[in-house]
Amino acid sequence: MKLSKNMLLALISCLLMISCAHHSVPKQVPEVGMDIVGSYDQKYSVDLINDQPDTSENLYWSMGVHRYYANYNTWTQFFIDNYTKELEKRGVDVSDDSPNKVKVRLSDFAFMQGFAVVRSNIKIKLESPDRSWVKEWVESDKSGWSGGRALGSTVYRAIERLLRDEEVMNRMKI
Numbered sequence: 064m065k066l067s068k069n070m071l072l073a074l075i076s077c078l079l080m081i082s083c084a085h086h087s088v089p090k091q092v093p094e095v096g097m098d099i100v101g102s103y104d105q106k107y108s109v110d111l112i113n114d115q116p117d118t119s120e121n122l123y124w125s126m127g128v129h130r131y132y133a134n135y136n137t138w139t140q141f142f143i144d145n146y147t148k149e150l151e152k153r154g155v156d157v158s159d160d161s162p163n164k165v166k167v168r169l170s171d172f173a174f175m176q177g178f179a180v181v182r183s184n185i186k187i188k189l190e191s192p193d194r195s196w197v198k199e200w201v202e203s204d205k206s207g208w209s210g211g212r213a214l215g216s217t218v219y220r221a222i223e224r225l226l227r228d229e230e231v232m233n234r235m236k237i
Contacts, residue, residue, distance in 0.1 A: 092145050092219045100153070100226040107163075107235040108156040111147060114166035114190070115139035121172070131174060133214075139169045142187075146222050153226070155235060163235050164192050171201075172214070180205045183213040187221050189231065196234060 113136065120132035146167075147157045171186035182205040190197040202221040206213040225231050 092141075092215050092222070094152075095149050095219070095223050095226060097152070100149075100223065102153045103155065103232070106156075106237040107150075107154070107232065108158070108161040108237050109150065109163045109165055109235040110159050110161040111143045111157065112164060112166045112192075113139050113143055114168045114188075115170065117170070133172050135168075135170050135172075138172075138185075138214075138218075139167055142169055142218055142221070143167055145218065146225065149222055149226060156237075163237075165231075165234060166190050166192060174213070177205075181213045183217045185214070185217050185221065189225075191234070198228075198231060 115136045115138075118134060118136040120134055122130055122132055150157050166189070168188045169185055170188070171184075173184040175182045175184075182203060184201050184203045186199070186201050188197065188199040190199075202217050202224070204213060204216040204220045206216055
């Protein structure tokens with residue numbers, strides 16, 4: 064079978080586009096040390112609910128032929144799982160039975176390449192089911208190593224911020 068010049072060019076172009084698509088999947092986040100944020104003196108309880116319905120791969124950065132995608136639902140669950148571990152480590156009861164429901168949503172990832180550093184931004188939204196309480200912000204961090212580490216570091220910073228946030232902790236009081 065003889066391939067025409069146009070067929071070969073189309074095949075190579077297709078392979079280049081596919082091979083240059085990067086899917087960012089959550090891997091690990093360092094633990095927040097008890098020396099950074101200690102145990103809580105009061106009783107707290109919360110049910111963290113994944114409120115990110117978008118399970119598609121979302122483009123958040125491109126450079127040349129490289130495209131970077133993230134599944135916001137997967138990243139939201141990763142965030143909830145790590146935040147849960149940190150809360151439980153500090154004595155917070157995290158369970159479906161809690162009267163304190165907090166919906167969590169991560170979205171709008173952004174990625175910026177600098178000279179020797181990559182910066183990532185993640186929009187984080189917490190809200191009560193009845194929407195009477197909402198907390199929303201963009202968390203940002205950087206890494207001199209890789210984009211994946213920048214995203215993981217951004218999740219770490221957001222969790223550390225929430226562990227210290229009085230307004231959020233007041234939502235969890237029993």
